Amino acid sequence: MISMRILDTTVKVKLTFVPVVLVVWGVVTWLGLYWHPGRGFWQGLGIGFMAALLLFVAEVGHAFAHIFSARYAKAPMDEIYLAADMPRTLYWNNEVSPDQHRLRAVGGPLFNTLGFFLSLAIYAVAPGNSILRELATWSAFGHGYLMIASLIPVPIFDGGTLLKWTLVARGTTETESDKIIRKIDWVMGTIGLIIGVALIAMQSWLAGVIALAIGGAILGIASGRIR
Secondary structure, three states: OEEEEEOOEEEEEOOOHHHHHHHHHHHHHHHHHHHOOOOOHHHHHHHHHHHHHHHHHHHHHHHHHHHHHHHHOOOOOOEEEEOOOOOEEEOOOOOOOHHHHHHHHHHHHHHHHHHHHHHHHHHHHOOOOOHHHHHHHHHHHHHHHHHHHOOOOOOOOHHHHHHHHHHHHOOOOHHHHHHHHHHHHHHHHHHHHHHHHHHHHOOOHHHHHHHHHHHHHHHHHHOOOOO
C-alpha cells in the first residue's frame, strides 16, 4: 500500500487499484480500435492511455475535491482510500452540523459538473473526428456519469448525504431521515429492475443489463448488503 498526505489528508492507495487502471486502459483501447479500425495498435494504445487517464481524473478528482469542500466547511477530511472499488472518503469526526455535512458532500459533484461542461466546451471547438474531440468525449462521459451517479440518494453517495442532512436541517431526526432514504432506495432499485427486464424483453441487452446492475446495486445498498 502506498500512503501520502495531501493538504493534511492521508491518501492510501492499495495495490488492487493498479489492475483496475490496467483493465480500464485495456477496455478503452479496445473500444478505440473497434470504432477506428484504421488506427494502428500503438497509436490506439497511446490514445487509450490518455482517455483512461481522463476517466481517472474524473473519478479520483471527485474524491480529492471533497478535501477542499471539507476544509471550506471547517470539517476536514481525514483519509482517502483508493482500492479496487470506488474511492472512499473517510471522516473520523461526524459530530458536525447539517450544513457542514452538506458542504463536505458538494465538492465531488461540483468538480464533475465543472469538468463536464469544460469537456463539452473543448468538444465543441475541437476539429471533427480529431483525437482531441475523442478525448473530450471520454472526459465528458466520465465527468457526466459521476456528476449524475454521485447525486443518487443512497447513503454511500453524496446524494444520500445531501438528502439526509437537508431533512435533518428541516427538523427530521437522523433515524427518520435514514428510513426515508432507505424507502426511496427500495423504490428506485425496484424501478431499475423493472426497466432492466423490460429492456431485455425488447432485446436492448446492454441497456437492460446496465439497468439491472444499477437497480440491484441500489437494492443491495438499501438492504445493507453493500456498504
